[in-house]
Amino acid sequence: MWDNISILTAAPVFNIQLILDGLFIGSTFALAAYGLALVWGVMNVKNLAQGDFVIMGGYVAWWLGKQGIHPLWGLPVSIVVMFVFGWVVYVTIIRRVIDKDMFTSLLATFGLAIVLAQALNLMFGPEVQTAESDFAIRSYFDNSVTVADIKLVAFGLCGVLAVAVVLFMKNSRMGQAIRATAQDARAARVMGIDTDKVYAFTFSLNAAICGAAGALISMIWVIQPFYGIGHSIRSFVIVTAAGFGNLGGVIMAGLGLGVMEQYGGFVLGAEFQQACVVGLLVAVLIYRQLEMRRHRQVVQ
Amino acid sequence: MESFNPKLHLPILIFGVAAPFVIPGVTIQIAVLWVMVLFALTWDIMGGQMGYNSLGNILFFGSGMYISALVQISMFANVSEYTASSGAVDFTYTNSEYFWGLGWGILAAGIGSALLAASLGWTLFGLRGPYFAIGTLGIALTAGELMGTWEWVGAGGGLAMPVYPGSADGKSLMFYFMCFFAAIGTYLFCSWLYSTRFGLAINAIRDDEQKAEAMGIHTLRYKTIAWSVSAFFLGISGALFGNMTGFVEPLEVAFPVATFGIFMVAMSLLGGKGTLWGPILGAVLFHILKEFTWTYFLGWQWVALGVLIIVNVVFFQQGIMGWLMEKFPERFGIIVDKKETAK
Amino acid sequence: MTDTVIEISGVSKSYGGVVANHNISLKVPSGGITGLIGPNGSGKTTLFNSIVGYHPIDEGSIKFKGEEISSYRVPQIARLGLLRTFQQTRIYSNMNCIDNMLISIPHRKLGFADMFKNRGDKETMEEVDRLLDFVGLYEKRRLISGDLSFGQQKLLEFAMALMNRPEVLLLDEPTAGINPTLINGLIDRLRRANEELGITLFVIEHNMRVIMNMAQSIYCLAHGELLAHGTPDEVQNDQRVIDAYLGAH
Ligand SMILES: Nc1ncnc2c1ncn2[C@@H]1O[C@H](COP(=O)(O)OP(=O)(O)OP(=O)(O)O)[C@@H](O)[C@H]1O
Numbered sequence: 001m002w003d004n005i006s007i008l009t010a011a012p013v014f015n016i017q018l019i020l021d022g023l024f025i026g027s028t029f030a031l032a033a034y035g036l037a038l039v040w041g042v043m044n045v046k047n048l049a050q051g052d053f054v055i056m057g058g059y060v061a062w063w064l065g066k067q068g069i070h071p072l073w074g075l076p077v078s079i080v081v082m083f084v085f086g087w088v089v090y091v092t093i094i095r096r097v098i099d100k101d102m103f104t105s106l107l108a109t110f111g112l113a114i115v116l117a118q119a120l121n122l123m124f125g126p127e128v129q130t131a132e133s134d135f136a137i138r139s140y141f142d143n144s145v146t147v148a149d150i151k152l153v154a155f156g157l158c159g160v161l162a163v164a165v166v167l168f169m170k171n172s173r174m175g176q177a178i179r180a181t182a183q184d185a186r187a188a189r190v191m192g193i194d195t196d197k198v199y200a201f202t203f204s205l206n207a208a209i210c211g212a213a214g215a216l217i218s219m220i221w222v223i224q225p226f227y228g229i230g231h232s233i234r235s236f237v238i239v240t241a242a243g244f245g246n247l248g249g250v251i252m253a254g255l256g257l258g259v260m261e262q263y264g265g266f267v268l269g270a271e272f273q274q275a276c277v278v279g280l281l282v283a284v285l286i287y288r289q290l291e292m293r294r295h296r297q298v299v300q
Numbered sequence: 301m302e303s304f305n306p307k308l309h310l311p312i313l314i315f316g317v318a319a320p321f322v323i324p325g326v327t328i329q330i331a332v333l334w335v336m337v338l339f340a341l342t343w344d345i346m347g348g349q350m351g352y353n354s355l356g357n358i359l360f361f362g363s364g365m366y367i368s369a370l371v372q373i374s375m376f377a378n379v380s381e382y383t384a385s386s387g388a389v390d391f392t393y394t395n396s397e398y399f400w401g402l403g404w405g406i407l408a409a410g411i412g413s414a415l416l417a418a419s420l421g422w423t424l425f426g427l428r429g430p431y432f433a434i435g436t437l438g439i440a441l442t443a444g445e446l447m448g449t450w451e452w453v454g455a456g457g458g459l460a461m462p463v464y465p466g467s468a469d470g471k472s473l474m475f476y477f478m479c480f481f482a483a484i485g486t487y488l489f490c491s492w493l494y495s496t497r498f499g500l501a502i503n504a505i506r507d508d509e510q511k512a513e514a515m516g517i518h519t520l521r522y523k524t525i526a527w528s529v530s531a532f533f534l535g536i537s538g539a540l541f542g543n544m545t546g547f548v549e550p551l552e553v554a555f556p557v558a559t560f561g562i563f564m565v566a567m568s569l570l571g572g573k574g575t576l577w578g579p580i581l582g583a584v585l586f587h588i589l590k591e592f593t594w595t596y597f598l599g600w601q602w603v604a605l606g607v608l609i610i611v612n613v614v615f616f617q618q619g620i621m622g623w624l625m626e627k628f629p630e631r632f633g634i635i636v637d638k639k640e641t642a643k
Numbered sequence: 644m645t646d647t648v649i650e651i652s653g654v655s656k657s658y659g660g661v662v663a664n665h666n667i668s669l670k671v672p673s674g675g676i677t678g679l680i681g682p683n684g685s686g687k688t689t690l691f692n693s694i695v696g697y698h699p700i701d702e703g704s705i706k707f708k709g710e711e712i713s714s715y716r717v718p719q720i721a722r723l724g725l726l727r728t729f730q731q732t733r734i735y736s737n738m739n740c741i742d743n744m745l746i747s748i749p750h751r752k753l754g755f756a757d758m759f760k761n762r763g764d765k766e767t768m769e770e771v772d773r774l775l776d777f778v779g780l781y782e783k784r785r786l787i788s789g790d791l792s793f794g795q796q797k798l799l800e801f802a803m804a805l806m807n808r809p810e811v812l813l814l815d816e817p818t819a820g821i822n823p824t825l826i827n828g829l830i831d832r833l834r835r836a837n838e839e840l841g842i843t844l845f846v847i848e849h850n851m852r853v854i855m856n857m858a859q860s861i862y863c864l865a866h867g868e869l870l871a872h873g874t875p876d877e878v879q880n881d882q883r884v885i886d887a888y889l890g891a892h
């Protein structure tokens with residue numbers, strides 16, 4: 001461990017590599033977390049299958065790539081497929097649990113997470129996969145920093161998607177309806193907003209956002225049927241740290257998480273990746289705990 | 301506390317005592333059934349009675365297994381030599397060494413797991429609902445991975461438990477009865493616990509934690525104790541299971557989040573969470589179904605498990621026991637105001 | 644001159660931009676019934692929440708029997724004997740009425756071993772029955788409390804509060820949603836709780852008839868500030884109160 005730290009101090013340029021990689025991957029984390037913040041804030045559903053939506057989206061792009069379609073084209077397909085899938089999930093499951101207590105929706109999405117991970121495993125096998133984009137890989141700083149073009153493209157696409165979602169929420173009728181429902185569902189209903197439709201749309205939009213994040217992750221990183229839970233935890237970490245309804249915070253937390261994970265993986269070793277994420281979750285929870293104590297929220 | 305009810309308890313006792321002699325071919329399977337009953341009962345202390353869904357209770361099963369293994373080994377051998385030899389060097393235990401080790405190991409497993417729960421509780425309990433669920437899940441997943449990197453305890457290769465100094469039949473019989481008694485002990489303890497003020501308090505926390513706080517209930521104290529109690533029995537079951545299998549390995553045996561970890565939840569939900577007999581019923585039903593059908597699913601059983609949870613939660617929330625109570629409330633001593641419900 | 648049990652001085656609380664309470668000072672005398680009135684959204688519930696520890700206050704001090712409690716948390720304050728009921732009634736809705744009552748015993752008196760005692764000894768059960776009878780729910784005692792009507796739930800919540808034997812009870816609109824014929828009975832019960840059990844009451848109420856009848860002293864809030872204070876007669880005839888609140892009556 002100390003060896004790795006000394007590498008970082010001896011060759012500062014490695015830091016640039018880690019930070020860049022962290023920012024690229026972190027942007028996809030932020031995207032998925034924004035989706036979670038959306039369903040959490042609007043519908044009060046804490047989706048434990050969030051990461052599995054991401055992985056599923058990744059497999060859509062990867063599978064298309066195997067059929068000879070460039071995975072970048074897989075991105076819009078993944079968005080559409082996941083939107084439809086989200087709608088189906090809403091109608092079959094979420095609608096029925098949304099007004100029950102929180103435990104119900106938690107357990108239902110937990111079951112959904114199991115179904116998705118296992119089904120993907122049966123369909124595509126447990127191997128770790130990457131969707132090949134065949135973009136150039138460039139080197140900077142005398143070959144000591146390498147950046148694949150696809151990562152830059154993905155980073156840009158993340159930004160574009162985030163802006164698109166924000167504009168949509170601000171300007172479209174549906175976006176306004178979603179915000180009104182988030183504020184006060186009963187008042188929205190009185191004003192003639194069909195909240196059921198709003199919920200369906202919100203949930204599908206979240207799935208579509210996950211699909212996009214997953215497609216990008218499949219190109220710049222790796223996917224595997226059981227990696228979903230890791231992405232769910234990441235989304236929870238980000239939303240917990242940033243709070244929902246705070247897009248800037250979500251982006252910062254997402255990028256920060258990406259960078260911290262890169263450092264953690266580099267310093268401790270790749271096998272500690274998951275442990276790093278969970279460690280961060282615990283750290284955020286402890287921080288929140290202290291914060292809440294200050295706010296007289298929690299016992300004793 | 302439930303008093304002894306011959307119609308209900310006697311057949312179970314008779315079955316439990318006679319089974320390994322009448323149908324000796326499946327002794328281990330029935331022993332696992334008792335472990336499943338214990339799983340479901342302990343999950344329900346939190347998940348059903350208190351409304352805190354722990355998705356990572358398997359953590360304490362694994363911690364118990366490792367604690368007991370380490371205690372058993374370290375009492376009479378050097379752990380790092382033992383694990384490094386991975387069974388090659390013959391560590392033979394005498395009868396008394398084995399049984400003393402086992403006894404202390406089981407006790408330490410229970411207490412150690414309970415302490416682990418108590419110390420984790422502070423972090424996770426302030427954070428209700430979703431954080432608790434995902435936090436426990438994450439910690440259980442990571443525990444397996446971290447154990448897999450720790451050379452001293454055998455890392456990913458695992459470690460062999462001390463070898464039982466006797467015949468294989470004698471071993472399975474002994475562990476069968478230990479599992480059986482552990483399940484009965486858990487049942488009796490829960491049955492007593494739910495009859496006390498403690499049971500009422502955790503029910504109150506489930507129904508409305510803010511109200512419970514506003515009434516001055518020491519919610520953190522109750523929550524921590526409830527989790528420690530679960531962890532205590534789970535730790536013991538882990539110690540028993542590890543010794544019964546004879547081999548501890550981090551991902552598949554000690555911290556099987558995707559199998560036992562999920563079974564706990566599914567069984568309690570199926571049988572009816574928040575009741576004493578629901579989890580037992582669910583565990584028995586689930587285990588029998590699983591034993592008979594599991595291999596015919598060709599891999600889809602894991603998907604079916606998720607579907608079971610979803611269907612259970614969405615369409616059959618009350619579970620079998622809850623359904624029975626709704627159907628025949630008089631039998632369970634529930635008074636329904638006919639006028640009230642008729643409206 | 645009676646002692647003051649709750650003394651609030653200079654308390655302010657805002658939610659983001661909304662100032663819910665601004666520089667409020669008041670005193671609740673021991674043993675009496677004190678009223679708190681004011682238009683919707685004037686910050687009454689917020690003040691209660693500040694007293695019982697639901698959120699930190701921005702500034703000011705809150706004293707309970709001379710002890711500064713503004714940094715204590717909810718259960719601690721409840722265990723001191725300062726209890727509140729909720730505007731939106733809250734009971735343990737999956738448990739029957741008796742169990743609701745049994746778990747509302749005064750927790751400050753419980754030691755560690757008491758947690759594992761039997762749910763209710765004979766004495767406690769008698770008290771449960773007595774209090775359920777007192778609020779008129781004895782017949783319903785074995786029903787799951789979530790199945791009770793709204794008004795009955797409110798009565799149950801009140802009985803649970805009494806079960807806790809608080810020194811001071813903050814009641815947030817005790818008569819809201821209770822039908823007019825029952826209201827008289829409720830006023831009577833509140834009075835008896837105050838006189839016979841010696842519980843100091845601090846009551847938020849929109850029903851003027853109720854509060855003017857019951858309270859010895861009334862505070863009126865408007866827009867988060869203290870508008871007036873005095874005996875019911877004084878407050879009723881205060882021009883500012885009439886303008887801000889009573890005018891519509
Ligand atoms: N949790 C909160 N977050 C933001 N604003 C709040 C919150 N609670 C109350 N407010 C605002 O604070 C102000 C005071 O509210 P409060 O509930 O104290 O009024 P009230 O006097 O109890 O009214 P009512 O008679 O309707 O119960 C209102 O403007 C309300 O919108």
Ligand SMILES: [Mg+2]
Binds near residue numbers: 688
């Ligand atoms: Mg109010």
